[in-house]
Amino acid sequence: AQTVTQSQPEMSVQEAETVTLSCTYDTSENNYYLFWYKQPPSRQMILVIRQEAYKQQNATENRFSVNFQKAAKSFSLKISDSQLGDTAMYFCALSGGSYIPTFGRGTSLIVHP
């Protein structure tokens, strides 16, 4: 069985600063994909960033980057130059060997002006 753990229910950061959201996972698959999704208040969930497990290079998307530590089964999200629009729930997800992804419980991020 796959598991995804987000140990930080809530985080806060000042505008323009950097914040890191943690995610650990467990899977027996050799090939899998990891995702961070963002769910703004009262808005639709959207993909932030995706990492393929066989790629060693960490994925980046503008201000968003990941620290993928395969041996440690860790997949953290770093948000640089935080903006007010980054306030949202962030979900870490794992897909491996199955068509059903596993989601973590989410981290609520608040960006303060």
Add this chain to the structure above:
Amino acid sequence: GAGVSQSPSNKVTEKGKDVELRCDPISGHTALYWYRQSLGQGLEFLIYFQGNSAPDKSGLPSDRFSAERTGGSVSTLTIQRTQQEDSAVYLCASSIPKGLAALPSYNEQFFGPGTRLTVL
């Protein structure tokens, strides 16, 4: 609009009533998922449709829950004899496998806005 749509956006019902929730996936997306999101919880998988294959119903919490997908497009999630514990946001997502060996879950899931169900 080419996104996933869901209706209604909010539904308030009385305990014991039946409800139907609708999802319109992105055109051409063969995979469709239903999830339930309760406060403080992650996304709980409910059911998965892929093309014309038999759906994976392994996540449905009880036989009061059922879903169908007509013509490989629109899907309806039905909850019979609703209970207060059914109150949650129900999310629909669609996806498409890319490449011969790819699973749809390896690719981005496109989510709808959800239906917030409140059972009084």
